[in-house]
Amino acid sequence: MIKIKKLKVLIMLPIRHETHWVYKTAQITRICWFVFHLLFLAIFLSSMPFFWLILPLFFAAFLIPQWSGIKMESFGVKHYPLLELIFSGLFLIIGCYLLGKYSSFLAYPALCAGIYSKPGKGRWWLWAGFSLVPFLAVLAVGLNHLGLGVIDGFFLFGIGISVAKVIEAEKKTQMLLVENTRQNQLLEEYAKQIEKVTLLEERNRLARDLHDTVGHTFTSVIMGLDAASFLMKTSPEKAQQQVDVLTDVMRKSLGEVRSQIHQISPSGEREELSFQLKKIADEFAFHTKTTIHFEFIDHQDITISSQATLTFIRCLQESLTNAIRHGHANEITITLKVDSSHVILLIHDKGIGIRNVSYGFGLNGMKERLESLQGGLSVESKENEGTVVTCFLPLLASRFREELKHNDKSVNSG
Numbered sequence: 001m002i003k004i005k006k007l008k009v010l011i012m013l014p015i016r017h018e019t020h021w022v023y024k025t026a027q028i029t030r031i032c033w034f035v036f037h038l039l040f041l042a043i044f045l046s047s048m049p050f051f052w053l054i055l056p057l058f059f060a061a062f063l064i065p066q067w068s069g070i071k072m073e074s075f076g077v078k079h080y081p082l083l084e085l086i087f088s089g090l091f092l093i094i095g096c097y098l099l100g101k102y103s104s105f106l107a108y109p110a111l112c113a114g115i116y117s118k119p120g121k122g123r124w125w126l127w128a129g130f131s132l133v134p135f136l137a138v139l140a141v142g143l144n145h146l147g148l149g150v151i152d153g154f155f156l157f158g159i160g161i162s163v164a165k166v167i168e169a170e171k172k173t174q175m176l177l178v179e180n181t182r183q184n185q186l187l188e189e190y191a192k193q194i195e196k197v198t199l200l201e202e203r204n205r206l207a208r209d210l211h212d213t214v215g216h217t218f219t220s221v222i223m224g225l226d227a228a229s230f231l232m233k234t235s236p237e238k239a240q241q242q243v244d245v246l247t248d249v250m251r252k253s254l255g256e257v258r259s260q261i262h263q264i265s266p267s268g269e270r271e272e273l274s275f276q277l278k279k280i281a282d283e284f285a286f287h288t289k290t291t292i293h294f295e296f297i298d299h300q301d302i303t304i305s306s307q308a309t310l311t312f313i314r315c316l317q318e319s320l321t322n323a324i325r326h327g328h329a330n331e332i333t334i335t336l337k338v339d340s341s342h343v344i345l346l347i348h349d350k351g352i353g354i355r356n357v358s359y360g361f362g363l364n365g366m367k368e369r370l371e372s373l374q375g376g377l378s379v380e381s382k383e384n385e386g387t388v389v390t391c392f393l394p395l396l397a398s399r400f401r402e403e404l405k406h407n408d409k410s411v412n413s414g
Helices: 021-045 051-066 080-099 107-116 121-141 148-234 236-261 273-288 306-325 361-372 398-407
Strands: 291-296 331-338 342-349 376-382 386-394
Touching: 021 051, 021 107, 051 080, 080 107, 080 121, 107 121, 107 148, 121 148, 148 236, 148 273, 148 306, 148 361, 236 273, 273 291, 273 306, 273 331, 306 331, 306 342, 306 361, 306 386, 361 376, 361 386
Parallel strands: 291 331
Antiparallel strands: 331 342, 342 386, 376 386
């Protein structure tokens, strides 16, 4: 939502400092109005005894409001309409009294005051003042001079207010255009940043997926091939069977890598998380000749998203790979359990362990996957006692479970 700052009427007197053509036009016309009345005074009233009294009042009525300051904070600029009302109104009343008849001198000063007036209650008090002064001038010369001329101040100040409102609307429009331009620039920059972040996240996701799937598969195949090489001499038929199985594993892994590259989830019917994890554990145990125990505590339906299921699969693959590659474990226990709000996966290998756990690419990838789904990762290890990897993710709320069964894409281990 775009917020519009409080509008400031940027006017500066005298004319050379004005900021809008309307103000400049008003000031030029105001000068012409002054010159016209000056000539009138000089031609028709110079012989009258009160001429030298009226002349200073006349110059004060023009010069004080017009050249009372050029800075925004100066009193004359801030209160120009009030100065016009005071000095032009005073000159009108005194002039009418001395001449003995009414004059329309206040008409154009009222128009200029209306144009320069600022929004607020002060504007309406000024309008009342410019409407009242002509009546005071009529009272000074007698009610027999009452005519339509007394509405000059009221009428022309109202026109000035209308012009001021048009200028205010124009300035608001300009401010909106400037603000919209600025907001569009910010949105463009934001969109570019989002695009960069999205590409980076997608690149990291693909890197993690390829690392987890390829690393897991290669570890299984390498150990399977090592076993097959020992069987080549003693039992060629079993060795051939082992090679055939490993070939099938590589084909599946290749298909999964292609799926990751094309960002396609593995197809097939949705399987329970425990079934998918056990399937991965059994295949890994078969190919690596490692003893793996799989425990599923509290056999209730686990309701998590397909993305969460895939995250657990990748974490298990990475943990099994690390247990063999770095921990040299020959026995691993996998435990899947559920508490009131989380699904927890523990992988405990009985390998050599390490003194200080350091997060490399694989563990960092697991951690980022889990944290992106409001989960977490914990790794504890002791020398000669093995390593325990704990992964946990929040359990979906019950009201979403039915929707998940119908709408969620299926995930399997590939």
